[in-house]
């Protein structure tokens with residue numbers, strides 16, 4: 001079941017087509033990556049999903065019904081890229097205030113804050129002011145205030161910016177836990193390695209248009225270049241065949257090969273076995289999301305790691 005469906009959304013600012021006919025759907029309980037370069041239209045899309053902007057055209061459905069910000073916003077937690085915390089307010093009071101603003105009673109809010117502050121080791125922060133927190137600490141506070149009211153849809157714009165690796169992992173685990181508990185997550189970022197690790201499904205937007213939509217697995221399959229890395233016990237005897245092209249002879253007795261059209265991985269294995277080579281590993285090399293992103297957004301060739309550097313492989 002889809003928690004959210006966006007149909008042909010358009011938002012123009014004067015002549016700037018910030019979002020130009022974008023449609024997508026988000027399955028309930030999934031982690032959905034909204035990707036795109038600077039100025040692509042991500043924030044504008046998120047602002048429409050959170051009722052900050054009305055679309056010029058198109059429609060949004062939330063839980064199968066036309067999106068109604070007055071009713072549905074209580075079920076959404078949005079952590080925008082520009083953080084909105086009151087600098088002079090104490091941390092505990094602020095969390096309490098924001099939770100009540102999102103519909104929790106004081107006792108529900110207190111219980112939630114206690115649970116989250118313990119989980120994220122923030123208990124000693126209660127009487128500190130926001131202005132006394134580091135960037136990473138205020139990021140954690142913002143995360144807590146986003147999820148405290150147990151929203152069905154959690155929208156996180158660059159949630160790891162400013163976090164050290166330990167805190168990034170803690171927040172990442174909590175994102176998984178929230179999804180496992182049934183929440184749906186929209187995750188907007190430029191950091192492709194995090195997307196690859198966390199997201200089930202992605203869309204890539206560029207210049208206001210959607211240019212890619214699919215599961216992380218399918219997208220990587222779609223852009224694969226038939227590259228394989230074959231490990232040998234000792235140097236391969238006969239690395240010449242019409243079935244493949246050697247892209248790189250690696251120092252660890254392995255070859256990176258590209259399989260030629262009309263041939264299969266079995267043909268490659270067959271060739272080396274016939275040559276009497278002892279194969280110890282055989283792995284497909286799929287492009288990283290970073291490669292795919294750069295290829296689609298910049299129009300450059302993929303798999304930079306396999307491009308010639310100074311004429312050498």
Ligand SMILES: Nc1ncnc2c1ncn2[C@@H]1O[C@H](COP(=O)(O)OP(=O)(O)OP(=O)(O)O)[C@@H](O)[C@H]1O
Nearest residue numbers: 013016017018036037038039040041042043044045
């Ligand atoms: N309120 C606005 N008024 C005029 N133009 C706007 C407004 N908001 C966004 N834009 C323009 O719309 C386009 C998309 O902007 P948006 O903020 O949605 O991009 P983004 O993908 O979130 O970028 P970033 O990754 O840099 O945050 C940009 O060209 C931007 O200048």
